[in-house]
Amino acid sequence: CYSAGYHPHPKISFATATSVGMESRQEYLDVTALAYPQNLSVLKGEINAALPDGMAITDLQALSFAARDLARSLWGFVYELILPADTNEEKLGVILQSIENFLAAESFPITRSSKGKTVTRDIRPFVEALSLNIKEKTVTLTVRHAQTGSVRPVDILRHVLGFSEEEMQRIGVVKMKTMLA
Incomplete structure (x- = not known):
């Protein structure tokens, strides 16, 4: 066609x-x-x-x-967040603790501004898995996509892992897989 x-x-x-x-x-x-x-x-x-x-x-x-x-068959995505090579052990420990705290939480509301509006939403239901590979200095993120939306890797980096805007510029984000239902 x-x-x-x-x-x-x-x-x-x-x-x-x-x-x-x-x-x-x-x-x-x-x-x-x-x-x-x-x-x-x-x-x-x-x-x-x-x-x-x-x-x-x-x-x-x-x-x-x-x-x-x-679009209607989409289930979710797997991302790899590539941390800078100079990320030290102390920072990796903080990231690991942040991941553990996030995964243990029942909800994790975040607030962000978009198009002049401030929106608060719970991102925890959208995250299926979140893990740190200390040796490779990578974070693997598996997110679910629903009719109500999803969560962006940048939201995980900023709100869950605590990276600043400047730090996020040095982190590679790679969509490794798109999963269909």
Whole structure:
């Protein structure tokens, strides 16, 4: 299928947008096509041949038009937060204690300003897992996506782990996996 108008293009949609400054190791996308080769590995090869270096289709599945779209199939994400190499043992200890306190809490309300409004919401229900790998100096975050929203890695860094805006500029955020229901 193609969009209407003077410059028709294939209908392609992503389940979610990846934030600016964030890397991603895995994304899903819906492509609506009226016709495609019976052998999907042929189509995968044709698409990969046209993609830039470093980007590749790893799996391709044909779905019926009745299948749920990606946005409604989204369950959550796994992120890796890469701490600066010079993060010392004392700071790692503080991070570990913050993670333990957060995971032990039944609720964890945060307040943030957006579009001139101040909003308070409980982020604890959205976090499925949060752990620190001291040796690698990484934090792994697994978040659930619900109709009411999700939690952003930046909210975990700022409100749970206590990083300042300046410190957060030195932390890499990589979306490792998008999970579907």
